Amino acid sequence: MSSSSPRPVEPRWKTLLAILSLVLATAIWVTGLIDSLSRPSVAPVLTLQQQELSVLAEPAVPSALRPVLMGEAPRQVLLQALRDSPESRRSSRQTQLLKLLQGSEDADIAAARASDDPLLQLLACEAEPDASEALCLDQQIASGAALRLTLSATLPLVMVLLGSLLLLQQGWSLLRGQQQPSPSLEGPELTLIDMILLVAGGFVVISAVAMPLLALPLVGALTSALASPRREAVGVVINYSLMALPSLLILRRQLRALDPQRSPSGGWLQWGLHPPASALRLAASGWLMVTPVVTLAGWLVVKLVGDPGGSNPLLELVLGSRDPLALLLLLLTAVVLAPLFEEVIFRGTLLPVLASRVGSGTAVLLSALVFALAHLSIGELAPLTVLGIGLGLLRLRGGRLLPCVLMHALWNGITFLNLLLL
Template sequence: MSPSPRPAPSQPEAAALPGASPQGRPPAGWKSLLALLSLALSVLIWLNGLAQSLQRPSVGDALSLRQLELTALAAEAAGDRAEPGLFGADPRADLVKALRRLGESAAVPVPVAQRLELALLERGDSPEAVRVQLLQLEEMVDAPRRPLLQALAGGRPLDPALQRSLLAPWTPSPFLSQLVCEQLGRDPSACPAVRSGGRLLLQWAVVTVLPLPLLLIGVGLLLRQAWLARRGRLSAAPPLSGPPLDLVDVTLLIAGGFVLIGEVLMPQLLQGPLVALLSGLALPFALEQGIQVLLLYLVLMSAPLVILAAMLRGRGMPPAGGWLQWHWRPPASALARAAAAVLMVLPIVALSGWLIERLWPQAGGSNPLLDLVLTNPDPRALACFAFTATLLAPLFEETLFRGVLLPSLARRLGPLPAVLASAAVFALAHLSLTELVPLLVLGVGLGWLRWRTGRLAASVLMHSLWNGLTFLNLLVLAR
């Protein structure tokens, strides 16, 4: 896609010194020095964060296992109607292989719940060996979880209500509930694969079948964009305007306000009192997690947004649409452009993720919020996570990276290099080395949409849709 011609700069801008404001006034010496210092410290913090991200467990293995579990449950729910081409010849055997492979290669101990699943799946091969495994697992769990292991070792049938009470401390996946029901239940029709068969088939279709047409539509839209660009039929992009901040201001905002104050200083000052306050409320731990994530993100947002507001004060009359060029109206067209951009980015992100998984299969470093969504059972906590991921994060991150950084870089580099550079900063800011390339692709899509539409609202909606699809996928796999 060829960029639209860059408008010639006005005379004051053409004479501006590197790093000077759009009005041509060079920044004060102390300001430039503070910006350089902030940038150097931020680079060190981000490099350290990227290196440490490899020590975090990857949520990819957990997602793969959940998908295999869902496939096995869906195949059993379909019963005689199950097609091997859809579910595989033996989904449970595939799950056993995956669990064994995880146990052999995991850099961190395999969760006890997954060890229990493997033991129950292997029970038919050697019941006595499995009984020994169950007794060994008793030594690895806390007191509330031991009664279930003792009941499984005994093997006597139990009422469904008693099964649920024994399972509750485990926060079980649907598949673990199915296995326990098969071992301790009196009536197979009371097990999840039969009792919730329709819902399981729908969940499986959403996770496994629905992505394929979305990927095909995305590929078609990408090919159409390439054809229009080749034929010179792409509509001209509007001017990429933004706040009248120079690169020194933007560096202070992102490196100083976002990284040093928002990510480092504010959490250090407020996380302790916040945790103490929430602990004093005697909330359930799962809900406390959700509220803590929400409040800490608000803390992260506050410093850079206050700094941005201070920088814009006294800058004169903003242009039509405001300094950030939100242009929410008409909302339908913004949403349509955002949805199309999500579909176009989807196949490229999927391909990059697939390549990373093949080239670097044991890499860790997933966003910790993904694991929280996957394992947290409290709907109120999930509502906090959803609000943070689908509303707060898109508004805040698009304000910084596509509302401020992208236009500022475009004044120096031109639109397309600015889209790439701002996407690189966006990807680095997430401090996940293994997710760097997919995040870079997403950032390019967000920046391209901001440039081609001239509307920050479209980028916010695209970001929100992307996070919403990710959140929905996690919920479907977890429940």
């Protein structure tokens, strides 16, 4: 940090406001985390999508590779999964699939043939009396499904392997003392009271309580003429932008109150926009190295406590949408808006302020935990904490904020791509 002068005493009203914000934010976070247990997990939806893709891809996958990519008897697996799913949670499409797979007499074959759903069309064709595999098979659709299935299965594995190799290389360099020293961690000369007001007051209380009251009428007015899923996608962009606004305005006011003469080289937030190529290299290596650790954390959670649910609702919107404009808006939120806003708050401001009080290592851990808690999902708490630690370490290693934004965007973008593949 850039200052060594005594820190000013906070006004009494500011301290009381920070305490109130912290109490309210804690109540909101505890309530949100408990509520996340009742939210459905996206894992069963992903599994079902993969099973459907396996049925479509089966004719185009060589028999030697089928056990590896799709297991044995993908149709029976899909049928059993649909039977096991609660009837109240089945969509009308899933009910159609179940009837066709079971060969039910009340299956609406004509409606399935007339739909634009390739799996419904395939099963409906096979259900007709004079059907044959050659007649019903669309080789282009089967080949496309096989490619998507292969990519969805191999890409995560390749990323985990590459990330593990990079981790081993970094560990070896560290043991041999070959690591380059990290630059000094610079950041705004703000107090812990400022941070409580920024994160608890702006990010949690105002964004979670006050802004939705303003956003709901606005979103309703702007999206009333739109059809689903564009209505939901536009709502996501507007809601997220309005929720980010209070914190950004508070941070802007806090930074403007600082003495500009004391600002470190590169500014209070240390964006470090140049050179962009090195920022991208740092982001890519950081993303690869954190991937196996986040994957391990998620696997351990499922193994130890099962699937706790509480997935981000944005994931279901991506999985359920085939509208290009809706997907583009969701991509904008996930890959641009979220990384920019969250990195400014957590790695650009919170991390360096905490580091000046408790040291860099503890600051990385604390900022990562706050980052994970802010997503209000018990199921994602451990993986997001690990991701936050990786982003914090990247901030220390590069001394710049831009690589963190790019790494966050990469993480969200690859997750988005994996969802699209399914």
